Amino acid sequence: AMLAGIPSRVYALTGLGLIGARQDRAGRLARTALRLLIRGPLETARTRYLFENPDDARLLGLPPDDSRVTIVGGAGIDPQAWTPQPLPPHPPLRIALTARMLWSKGVDTAVEAARLARSQGADLDLGLHGAPDPSNRRAIPEATLRDWSRDGVTWHGPTDDVAGALAQAHVACLPSRGGEGLPRALLEAAASGRAILTTDVPGCRSLVRDGIEGLIVPPDDPRALATAMARLAADPALVARMGAAARARICEGGFTEAAVTQAVLALYADLA
Missing domain, CATH: 3.40.50.2000 (Glycogen Phosphorylase B;)
Known part of the structure; x- marks a missing residue:
């Protein structure tokens, strides 16, 4: 996007994987490098951020309530496809x-x-x-x-x-x-x-x-x-x-597929 001169960008960080899980020096350096890169030369005035939790937004130095930030309930889930079943006998x-x-x-x-x-x-x-x-x-x-x-x-x-x-x-x-x-x-x-x-x-x-x-x-x-x-x-x-x-x-709580879809569509509509 940078090389092609496209100013409108959505960076979707749906988890940091091993970079987020590691608490050693290498992990801390990797997170710092990620923040400096994305919030530095790769950011434009029309950059928006999509996260699945507020902690990842803070890691990039972005308040979760920043207008550039959208936080969704993961990938969302269809509550009609996942329905509660009776609990089995207890104990164990x-x-x-x-x-x-x-x-x-x-x-x-x-x-x-x-x-x-x-x-x-x-x-x-x-x-x-x-x-x-x-x-x-x-x-x-x-x-x-x-x-x-x-x-x-x-x-x-x-x-x-x-x-x-x-x-x-x-x-x-x-x-x-x-x-x-x-x-x-x-x-x-x-x-x-x-x-x-x-x-x-x-x-x-x-x-x-x-x-x-x-x-x-x-x-x-x-x-x-x-x-x-x-x-x-x-x-x-x-x-x-x-x-x-x-x-x-x-x-x-905003964790359904419908809620996530609505939030993502609103994000792209804002840029469009």
Whole structure:
């Protein structure tokens, strides 16, 4: 666009991936370089920004309420296609983690937390639904996933029926280490009326409010996650209330496909 002399531009940063997840010096340098490039030579008076969470806007030095910024509810979800199913019998508390099997998703944190909670007497099971991504260097080896499948943890492999996996669970878990835009897995879980366990990282905390739609814990903290798991295992009524609140959040909070489509069309209409 710069070389072609096109002044009207939309930069859509739908998550920062590994750049956002890394907290070491390389990650900090990469984020600084990104900000200086996009807000420097690549910005024009007619540049607009599209984000899936307000934290990514702040990372580029843009207030979320800036007129150049549009924040959408992820890719959005169709609440008619993802409908709540009755919760399965309880106990045990059944927890589903539906995601690519990547270290950055905190899958190992979930496994360690589930085992810790069980060792302390919590009656729960953790199901891992998803495949490693061989193109991603942060993929968890299949041998490791198979080794984790014991003591209340089961790796089910890839699935094309996420709705079915959620229907068999009480709670969805995504203990991400960061780099998310707004995880599709959380949108699907919330629309399905499931309480959510997640971490205090951009994107995840944009959808889930601690104590309302689910519980939020620090990233990379299996003990805190184990405590949250045990709390939900001991309180079926709380699980049901949070699941209902999660469904309402999708329908009323701007996280539907219709709401996202409307926001994106308005952004381009403004530039046109």
